Amino acid sequence: MPTKKQPQVKKVQATPDERRRELLATAAEVFAAQGYNATTVRRIADEAGLLAGSLYYHFDSKESMLEEILRTFLDELWAGYDTVLDAQLGPRQTLEALVTESFREIDRHRPAVAIYQKEARQLAGLERFEFLAESQRRFEETWLTTLERGVAGQVFRADLDLRLAYRFVRDTVWVAASWYRPGGHHSPEEIARQYLAMVLDGLAAR
Amino acid sequence: MPTKKQPQVKKVQATPDERRRELLATAAEVFAAQGYNATTVRRIADEAGLLAGSLYYHFDSKESMLEEILRTFLDELWAGYDTVLDAQLGPRQTLEALVTESFREIDRHRPAVAIYQKEARQLAGLERFEFLAESQRRFEETWLTTLERGVAGQVFRADLDLRLAYRFVRDTVWVAASWYRPGGHHSPEEIARQYLAMVLDGLAAR
Amino acid sequence: MPTKKQPQVKKVQATPDERRRELLATAAEVFAAQGYNATTVRRIADEAGLLAGSLYYHFDSKESMLEEILRTFLDELWAGYDTVLDAQLGPRQTLEALVTESFREIDRHRPAVAIYQKEARQLAGLERFEFLAESQRRFEETWLTTLERGVAGQVFRADLDLRLAYRFVRDTVWVAASWYRPGGHHSPEEIARQYLAMVLDGLAAR
Amino acid sequence: MPTKKQPQVKKVQATPDERRRELLATAAEVFAAQGYNATTVRRIADEAGLLAGSLYYHFDSKESMLEEILRTFLDELWAGYDTVLDAQLGPRQTLEALVTESFREIDRHRPAVAIYQKEARQLAGLERFEFLAESQRRFEETWLTTLERGVAGQVFRADLDLRLAYRFVRDTVWVAASWYRPGGHHSPEEIARQYLAMVLDGLAAR
DNA sequence: CATGAATGAGGGTTCATTCAT
DNA sequence: AATGAATGAACCCTCATTCAT
Numbered sequence: 001m002p003t004k005k006q007p008q009v010k011k012v013q014a015t016p017d018e019r020r021r022e023l024l025a026t027a028a029e030v031f032a033a034q035g036y037n038a039t040t041v042r043r044i045a046d047e048a049g050l051l052a053g054s055l056y057y058h059f060d061s062k063e064s065m066l067e068e069i070l071r072t073f074l075d076e077l078w079a080g081y082d083t084v085l086d087a088q089l090g091p092r093q094t095l096e097a098l099v100t101e102s103f104r105e106i107d108r109h110r111p112a113v114a115i116y117q118k119e120a121r122q123l124a125g126l127e128r129f130e131f132l133a134e135s136q137r138r139f140e141e142t143w144l145t146t147l148e149r150g151v152a153g154q155v156f157r158a159d160l161d162l163r164l165a166y167r168f169v170r171d172t173v174w175v176a177a178s179w180y181r182p183g184g185h186h187s188p189e190e191i192a193r194q195y196l197a198m199v200l201d202g203l204a205a206r
Numbered sequence: 207m208p209t210k211k212q213p214q215v216k217k218v219q220a221t222p223d224e225r226r227r228e229l230l231a232t233a234a235e236v237f238a239a240q241g242y243n244a245t246t247v248r249r250i251a252d253e254a255g256l257l258a259g260s261l262y263y264h265f266d267s268k269e270s271m272l273e274e275i276l277r278t279f280l281d282e283l284w285a286g287y288d289t290v291l292d293a294q295l296g297p298r299q300t301l302e303a304l305v306t307e308s309f310r311e312i313d314r315h316r317p318a319v320a321i322y323q324k325e326a327r328q329l330a331g332l333e334r335f336e337f338l339a340e341s342q343r344r345f346e347e348t349w350l351t352t353l354e355r356g357v358a359g360q361v362f363r364a365d366l367d368l369r370l371a372y373r374f375v376r377d378t379v380w381v382a383a384s385w386y387r388p389g390g391h392h393s394p395e396e397i398a399r400q401y402l403a404m405v406l407d408g409l410a411a412r
Numbered sequence: 413m414p415t416k417k418q419p420q421v422k423k424v425q426a427t428p429d430e431r432r433r434e435l436l437a438t439a440a441e442v443f444a445a446q447g448y449n450a451t452t453v454r455r456i457a458d459e460a461g462l463l464a465g466s467l468y469y470h471f472d473s474k475e476s477m478l479e480e481i482l483r484t485f486l487d488e489l490w491a492g493y494d495t496v497l498d499a500q501l502g503p504r505q506t507l508e509a510l511v512t513e514s515f516r517e518i519d520r521h522r523p524a525v526a527i528y529q530k531e532a533r534q535l536a537g538l539e540r541f542e543f544l545a546e547s548q549r550r551f552e553e554t555w556l557t558t559l560e561r562g563v564a565g566q567v568f569r570a571d572l573d574l575r576l577a578y579r580f581v582r583d584t585v586w587v588a589a590s591w592y593r594p595g596g597h598h599s600p601e602e603i604a605r606q607y608l609a610m611v612l613d614g615l616a617a618r
Numbered sequence: 619m620p621t622k623k624q625p626q627v628k629k630v631q632a633t634p635d636e637r638r639r640e641l642l643a644t645a646a647e648v649f650a651a652q653g654y655n656a657t658t659v660r661r662i663a664d665e666a667g668l669l670a671g672s673l674y675y676h677f678d679s680k681e682s683m684l685e686e687i688l689r690t691f692l693d694e695l696w697a698g699y700d701t702v703l704d705a706q707l708g709p710r711q712t713l714e715a716l717v718t719e720s721f722r723e724i725d726r727h728r729p730a731v732a733i734y735q736k737e738a739r740q741l742a743g744l745e746r747f748e749f750l751a752e753s754q755r756r757f758e759e760t761w762l763t764t765l766e767r768g769v770a771g772q773v774f775r776a777d778l779d780l781r782l783a784y785r786f787v788r789d790t791v792w793v794a795a796s797w798y799r800p801g802g803h804h805s806p807e808e809i810a811r812q813y814l815a816m817v818l819d820g821l822a823a824r
Numbered sequence: 825c826a827t828g829a830a831t832g833a834g835g836g837t838t839c840a841t842t843c844a845t
Numbered sequence: 846a847a848t849g850a851a852t853g854a855a856c857c858c859t860c861a862t863t864c865a866t
Contacts, residue, residue: 016828035328037243041857054830056858092410118324121384122241150409157403157411161392164400165409171381172374178327179373186367194370197363202408203356203371204298205363225846247840259842260847268840431825447740449655453861465863466826474861504822530736533796534653562821569815569823573804576812577821579797580790587789590739598779606782609775614820615768615783616710617775634849659836672851674837 023048023058025111028069032111036066036119066115067128073112074135077105081142091150096196098146099173103188103195106177113177143170169199229254229264231317234275238317242272242325272321273334279318280341283311287348297356298406301375304352305402308379309394312386319383349376375405435460435470437523440481444523448478448531478527479540485524486547489517493554503562508608510558511585515600515607518589525589555582581611641666641676643729646687650729654684654737684733685746691730692753695723699760709768714814716764717791721806721813724795731795761788787817 014022026048030039041062045052059065084097106113120136123129143166150156173195180191232254236245247268248258265271290303312319326342329335349372356362378401386397438460442451453474454464471477496509518525532548535541555578562568584607592603632640644666648657659680663670677683702715724731738754741747761784768774791813798809 019829035241035243037241038328040855042855050829051831052856053832053858053860056860057829062857095409119241122244147409154411156409157407160404160409161400164392164397165404167382167385168378168401168404169409171384172378175377175381176373186370191370194367195374197366198371198374198405198408200408200410201363202404202406203301203353203362203366203375204406205360246838256846257848258840259849262841262843263846447653447655447737449653450740452859462825463827464861465828468862468864469825507821531653534656559821566823568821569819572816572821573812576804576809577816579794580813580816581821583793583796584786584790587793588785590789591785598782603782606779607786610778610783610786610820611816612820612822613775614816614818615713615765615774615778615787616818617772637850658834660834668850669852670836671838671853674839675850680836 020058023055024065024069024072027065028111028115031066031069032114036115063128066119066123069112070116070123070129071131073105073109073116074131076109077102078135078138080105085142090155091146091153092155092200094146095150095169095200096192098143099169099196099199100189100192102173103176103192106174106180107182107188110177110180110182113174117174117177139170140166172199226264229261230271230275230278233271234317234321237272237275238320242321269334272325272329275318276322276329276335277337279311279315279322280337282315283308284341284344286311291348296361297352297359298361300352301356301406302398302402304349305375305379305405306395306398309382309398309401312380312383313388313394316383316386316388319380323380323383345376346372378405432470435467436477436481436484439477440523440527443478443481444526448527475540478531478535481524482528482535482541483543485517485521485528486543488521489514490547490550492517497554502567503558503565504567504612506558507562507581507612508604510555511581511608511611512601512604514585515588515604518586518592519594519600522589522592522594525586529586529589551582552578584611638676641673642683642687642690645683646729646733649684649687650732654733681746684737684741687730688734688741688747689749691723691727691734692749694727695720696753696756698723703760708773709764709771710773710818712764713768713787713818714810716761717787717814717817718807718810720791721794721810724792724798725800725806728795728798728800731792735792735795757788758784790817 023044027039027044030044030047034043039062040052041055042052044065045055048055055065059068080101081098084094084101087097089097116132120132124133124136144162147156147162147165147169151158151160151162176191176195186194229250233245233250236250236253240249246258247261250271251258251261254261261271265274286307287304290300290307293303295303322338326338330339330342350368353362353368353371353375357364357366357368382397382401392400435456439451439456442456442459446455452464453467456477457464457467460467467477471480492513493510496506496513499509501509528544532544536545536548556574559568559574559577559581563570563572563574588603588607598606641662645657645662648662648665652661657680658670659673660670662683663673666673673683677686698719699716702712702719705715707715734750738750742751742754762780765774765780765783765787769776769780794809794813804812
């Protein structure tokens with residue numbers, strides 16, 4: 001039984017949604033490589049194989065492309081995080097799962113993560129990007145709570161400034177997007193394992 | 207009664223060199239806050255209390271301001287690092303001293319560090335900024351050697367991918383420039399101590 | 413019970429000619445409301461319920477729509493004027509009939525008249541719109557002749573600069589298109605009567 | 619006795635304010651000739667002898683130039699009208715003075731008046747141009763009151779629809795800006811006299 | 825007939841930079 | 846040293862128009 005009777009067309013025609021995604025992927029790549037401000041809309045168009053003006057058939061503005069890229073990434077990130085949090089694991093397992101999930105997201109959305117890292121602070125001021133600040137608040141709360149639970153349960157050290165520790169873990173993980181290359185030596189899970197080894201047990205030999 | 211013998215001028219006149227430094231400090235602050243590309247030369251001039259055109263009496267171009275900011279920072283950074291390295295300490299003490307020195311540099315050159323973090327990758331391509339890549343090479347070599355010595359001497363764990371560990375420490379330290387505020391709760395040395403506690407011994411309770 | 417013998421079609425299908433007229437009416441409305449230049453072809457399409465590109469099946473260009481609108485209006489205007497002129501009335505009756513006819517045209521072609529008022533001067537330069545200048549010449553000649561006949565026959569005052577008087581009457585009548593709304597308080601004939609009262613006998617009480 | 623000791627410079631240097639006025643005069647001329655929308659900022663610059671970008675040293679935007687042109691005109695218009703109204707003349711003299719004043723304004727601000735005539739309706743929608751609607755309200759009130767006083771005092775005919783009469787006078791006067799050329803055959807006062815003769819006593823011989 | 829996607833020629837605006845004063 | 850005015854290149858975006866489907 002044929003799955004669907006599809007007319008055999010010479011050229012595979014992308015659905016409008018696929019086209020959008022393609023273009024956004026291209027844009028994200030360029031934004032990540034050159035920086036949002038330094039990226040011209042022409043450059044994106046060149047890379048995507050059409051003219052600058054044509055992008056405006058698909059998107060309202062350069063900024064709206066950026067917004068959609070970041071929003072899509074954050075939506076998926078939180079879907080992943082929420083799955084982890086809903087499992088109600090102990091603090092150490094939660095931390096491990098969140099870190100692992102983070103590296104998976106870096107693997108899937110490297111350009112978006114890189115853009116986020118570089119531009120979030122300035123964008124947060126714009127009304128249109130308020131969701132960034134909102135996400136950051138949830139992020140901080142999630143991590144701090146996990147760390148606090150761990151300290152209370154004596155699985156994490158008690159002699160640390162927790163806000164420092166939070167920033168330590170957060171930055172440690174996400175900056176990886178700036179050098180990570182999908183399809184490289186290590187899988188996201190392998191990198192996560194190594195990072196967790198360092199973050200949890202330190203560099204020093206015992 | 208004047209306590210200091212100052213040249214009797216109507217207006218306290220800065221030397222040309224001091225003026226340069228003032229202007230560069232202002233520029234660095236703005237570059238760090240808004241990003242290099244997003245910063246207009248006029249904005250710097252506003253902040254410094256003169257007109258955009260007047261900056262060109264002091265500097266060749268916007269780019270040359272950026273170059274001077276980064277060069278000054280890296281020169282001082284390497285002066286500090288070289289002092290540490292010349293002391294020929296053991297690997298663990300070297301690592302501790304380098305981290306502490308790094309936080310001191312962040313304290314003294316926060317805007318420059320923030321700019322460096324954000325822009326170095328794109329700038330590295332320009333001929334004029336080749337010194338960035340050069341610095342990065344020395345940096346990597348210094349840290350990797352220290353880590354290797356530590357592994358060889360069994361003060362650092364042997365089960366780690368050293369390049370990953372290098373990036374881990376590097377990022378861990380420098381990203382701090384993005385949130386560090388001089389004159390805040392913690393002195394650079396205090397922050398260094400906390401970071402070292404985490405980096406060396408991890409978050410997990412023993 | 414059908415009152416009219418209509419061709420039995422599933423959907424009441426407009427003839428191609430009717431469709432054209434509909435689209436032109438829509439276009440005229442938008443041109444009049446927003447100005448020709450400020451009107452986008454897409455806006456017209458929106459208003460007409462199709463996509464911008466589809467208009468080009470019916471018309472060659474935006475400009476050709478404008479041309480057809482103005483041409484249709486002027487053709488009908490001159491048909492009316494010619495009927496009046498052919499009647500060979502006395503100068504005062506001619507003036508009255510022309511004014512009345514003008515208000516009738518405003519009633520029937522308000523958008524076209526409004527467009528004409530606003531755009532004729534700039535369009536006159538374009539080769540394609542030479543018929544506007546031609547019409548204006550005939551218009552001026554018609555009115556001036558009528559006024560001169562009236563002065564000669566002592567039904568109009570002799571102490572006026574006739575070119576000024578011509579412009580006075582012309583403008584007086586046609587600017588009304590900018591505020592006239594069909595189906596309002598006054599019929600075209602009623603407005604014509606009032607205007608004629610003012611134009612012929614003035615505002616001052618006797 | 620010299621009025622002011624001015625250094626004799628080769629090139630007469632315009633004050634910043636004079637430069638602004640020059641540029642606005644040029645812009646007004648072009649706006650009037652081509653229509654606001656059809657005018658490119660490059661064209662204005664050409665006409666003024668500088669580059670398009672240079673206009674932005676003097677003005678915020680094309681729209682702000684338009685605003686300043688219209689505002690300046692309306693301010694002066696109302697200064698003139700207020701002088702007339704403050705004199706508290708009888709209704710007929712008031713009407714005569716207002717019409718005369720109007721033609722004087724057309725003489726001094728012909729481009730601004732032409733622009734006003736053509737663009738006011740669309741602009742009124744924009745917040746920035748609310749002063750146009752405000753002016754229009756005062757205008758209508760001023761004229762209607764004058765006409766009503768005249769009817770009450772039996773110097774104007776009682777058999778007219780006053781709103782129609784108002785529009786009649788208003789349009790009659792202002793459309794003149796579309797053909798008036800300063801320095802032509804008639805002075806503004808002469809044109810006003812002729813117009814008043816027609817408006818008050820009509821075209822018909824007595 | 826109509827759609828959807830693209831084109832390409834500008835148009836308004838920004839901004840680093842220059843230079844006579 | 847600094848100003849004020851201008852330059853010119855580039856940028857984001859709009860829009861009339863085209864054309865395969």
